[in-house]
Amino acid sequence: MSMIEKKLTDDLFQPAKQDKQKSEEISKPSLSFWQDAWRRLKKNRGAVIGLVAIVAIMLMAFIAPVFSKWDFNDQELMRANLPPKVKMLENVEFLGLNGVDIRGVDQYKMKNVPKDQYFVFGTDGLGRDQWVRVWKGTQISLYIAFLAAAIELIIGVTYGGISGFYGGRVDNIMMRFVEVLMGIPYLILVILFIIVLKPGVLSITLALVATGWIGMARLVRGQVMKLKHQEYVLSSKTLGSTNGRLITKHLLPNVLGTIIISITFSIPAAIFAEAFLSFIGLGIQPPTASLGSLISDGFRSIRIYPHLAIYPSIVMCILLISFNLLGDGLRDALDPKMRK
Template structure:
């Protein structure tokens, strides 16, 4: 028996012996494909789109403004056309139809009214605009101030890095509430005080993340090759370092958004944010909790919108993190 005859062929088909050629996929397309496979992230993005749409167009769906008061419409429960026939949102409280008792047969308030007779539907969506503004502001602050500060600190290093990091430690040691309080004393409570407080301290976390990434990347061979080719510092930062940390920057920005939204709502709740008759979700929650046992419909809409908004941004951030991280790729 020859040496070849000692081997027995197991597979009877040639399919397993063919080379498999996979189609090349770009980095961004790969990120997109992984993102759309994440149901939670997609749901979060859809909810953000719906809430944003309602924040800008919801107040236009009825004739009430966010500050108009009607004395005869105080503390009315929700009442929605058509749906009221199903026995829900029909204007009843304690078994009595409040609208019929007051002779308001043709009046509808989709979220009800507050203790001053103001439409909660309009005030809720107008207040949501403030939260969306804070979300956009947090992203801009992270992208420009935090990312720029971290890039310079990490790349330059040495004494410059030491001075910049000591400055951050000083800012971090000052409580945010103290900073907002100082601005409130000078500028009065409002969105401007909150915005300035975010500008001063809202970028610190991003700058530290970017600095740590730059310290790791700047010692790699491709940076040395760019320096050898005569690349300027600006080109190194913008063309070599930034693209490699941009995914992390986006992820951190998305994670900072819920914190910023909650920060504004908390300040409004304790009276350091927008002042009535202006509306924000925090102001509405502050108004509603005072009568939560008697008129729970006042606090429910802003609480639900705030919870959905924060949950949606967290789901979106988780999805982006998984999409940008090659280790999360399923083989």
């Protein structure tokens, strides 16, 4: 007999106590689908950083212009094209934040500007505060992006849901119409709206919405066609549920995760599309500013006054990257296959 066997005596073994009332209790709190998705989203550092950056930029876009003493269209040629000047950093020669251009070519302009005037992002060619204009431009870009996403959500989900649920002849007719719209070049639609409505927020929004909902409609249609043959849908239909109840209570909630992910990716696409149209002169017109129009104006003098293009470009890049990071995080969090 080994030493281990000698140490194992009968008094070391005791029968386990069983409580029938507690045998089926759940040791951990139950989580709903959305609670579990939020828990997994918080574990994704990239998505959390993106969400924080988006919230911070949105707050700055609406708060910064309110607390600034300059209006976005206050013109003063005596302070035109000034480099950035930040309070408490006048004596720090770093990135031109002391009111002197890095190369020293703009130092003479500061003689005509009172010492108590500070321009965090500098001024443009008309002496307007670039700090206010950048955040006002961010407002316009976000407004266009969220408006386009909202209309895309309403039209795309409704159109795709009806087409996928009824199928047959209804689906064929509706999809043929979608294919016709897909064959129309996007830039031609933009030019058409601009000719009819003139360049501005309305024409850009309509141009983005005219064909922007097609991707959402096709996505929702495919998901609905896959889910409508599931057992829980067929059993609900057998029990007498109407078509409206089947769509709103069973199909749309199960497609909602896919819709949220698609919307999250469509917002940065709309921001970039607006910036592209403004950059080529088909978008926002002065004196209204957007990130795209500010980048376009700054690009013309980027060799002499680079700060006019750098700051709106940085804000736009952070927005695009943050929305993409958040979209990737939502895709992982809402995907049941990613559960551990």
